[in-house]
Amino acid sequence: MPYLRPVPAEQSAPHPGEEPGRDAGARPVPGHDPRVQWAVSLAVVAAGLLTIRPMGTSGRGLAVAVLFAVNSAALLARRLPEHKVPPRLALAWLTLGVVAAAALIGLSSSGTGYLFAFFLAGHIGYRLDTRPALVLAGVCSLLCGAVLYLRLGPGHELLPWMFGLTTGAPVLVGIVNRTQRQAVRAAIDAAESAERAARAEARTAVLTERGRIARDVHDVLAHSLAGINMQLELVDALIDTGDLEKVREAHATAHALVKESLRQAQWTVHALREDVLPLRETLASMLASSGHRDALTVTGTVRELPAPAVQNLLRIAQEALTNAARHAPGAAVDAELAFAPASAALRIRNRPATRPAAPGAGSGMGLIGMRERVALLGGTLTAGPVTEGPHQGDWQVEAVIPQ
Template sequence: MSASDDPPASGPASEREPGPRVVLRHDASLQWAVTLLIITIAVITVRPVGVSGRGLAVVVLLVVNSVALLARHLPPAFPRRAALVWLTAGVVASAGLLEVSNSGSGYLFTYFLVGHAGYRLALKPALAVAALSSLLCGAVFYFYVGPDRQVLTWTFGLSTGIPVVAGILGRSRQQAVEARLQAAESAERAARAEVRTAVLTERGRIARDVHDVLAHSLAGINMHLELADALMDTGDLEKVRAAHNKAQSLVRESLKQAQWTVHALREDSLPLLESLTAMIESSGHREVLTVTGAVRELPAQVTQNVLRIVQEALTNAARHAPGAEIAVELTFDAASTTLAVRNGPATGEATAGVGSGMGLIGMRERVALLGGTLTAGPLTEGPDRGGWQVEAVIRG
């Protein structure tokens, strides 16, 4: 008998799927139509009807039963204790209607009220209402047909309690539907939260890229321009020209890095090896890339982050170890990809006071997002002793 009720709403209307909402509205309209049809049939068929005596009693009981049946459409938040009272009163009134009427379909009130008790009430109260209905209706029918037809009497009485099973099953079905809707809403909220997290992560990545390209370079350019301005007062044009040329070279380097940053951020970036080769050559180094293992294409996200790691490592090497030899190694294993960027000791004067340390932090964060590990530190042995190495191991 679950179909006889308006199911409880679950979650904000704006978050529920249009399909279930349409079905729920359709079910509510159908059940209102069924309720009104039962009342109409009872009014037409139940007799006698009058303004005195038994006819008046029939009219009063018809009104009570109709009100009890209409109360099925009360919201689910209606107190269960009050629902138990009016359903019990309705069952008693429906049995009374069977007693005072001579004909008609008043028994339909009993079936629908008992079914609704199974839907609306807890298990024990619902079964108690069903037992009361069977007992009262069986007794009424017993006195109506006589003791010679006891099988028919108690069969009818028990049949009025059977709809409680349909109501209980309907409630279980409705609860399952609500649980699915809530699960769908929870999954939707989780998906939206995941999207928001991904957007924030991407914003952070872009912010780091912009910082890596602009902050370091602009700081160096500003430093050399300030130096040139200070040297103007000394009249040493050679030093002024050297500071100016250094600022110009930093501008060219910054433009080059900006181009590679935009390239690495694009989803349609070139294949990894081709991009790496072009990037390394543009930094002034040739034939320093070594590839080991079976080469394979990596996902776009991995490719972009590998390019950004190499770019940052080359920038750091040029800034902190000018003139040093550079070696880039890319190793493809069955379960991981390893990138190592190594530079020897500086042969020129390093740019002092430039850099905030965010480059290394950014590299660690990139590798962590890919589920890998990154190690960075000075080289204490080998031909590049005194230099620096960055190694990223990425799974997959």
């Protein structure tokens, strides 16, 4: 089968007889070049015009001329698009053509009339379903054989009228061509379905990526801007009291939040890049920039993780560190990266706050975003206080990614 290029879903498969460019999305069926078929049809008409005799304006010549015109019209009508000719009309037109071809063979003195019968029989197999095509082709053979037999009469050689019986044989070629056309259409439909599926998958991927970017933007901006806004509102409230010391303190806090936001923006830019950052080194750098140097512990056999897993674990770590700084200011933070044979786990723990947390609530989207990231990787996320063991009383975020 020749190479078939998938085409947009808006374009429909061609019908037999359609020419390229005639209708939107029309495509020629492989092996059926319309230009070749037009040339063959016109060649048959031209040969008949030059050889079929008698042809005139009265008597037998007029009858031959009319039959020749009917045969030519029936032959040239093969180029009519299938979807524009109802099946019943096609059957009537081809039946008329078969009868006209048999009559032309009987009245003319040239064997060129056979060509009309042969080509019409072939098109019968291509245009009609198998059963009516075989019936009409049989009728064509019987009519042409009978016309020759009756014209020649008993006692003559059998070959001429037996040859007339073969005029319906090209129907088999037409049926084969129709089967090939249907197979090509099925292949085109399959290619279009695959193209539509690929487009749907690409759209899903785009929407997924938009969701990921939205989570990244939230992680960087929502918490930081909310904290900065809260401190600035506090500054406005303290100015009216005249307590300059508290004003400076709130201003310093807002300034620190701005620096933290810039640092988080840098992490986000790295995470959104196509290249993969080293997980262990990036986690250590992230902890150090948050004031928790040497807080990372790695257990198990270290191995490289897929890029999506690395990016999402880094974003989860960033969100967990942001929450720890907001809700447990001054608390020590530990991070553990554990590699197991079938999974990788990231744990971020912070101890209780050493100073009061700033008033105000977050957007509530941080934990939701972390859960979405882990769900995309088929993993699990737990977040809450540690109730037993050496870390009892700490707050822990744990993300487990299957491998």
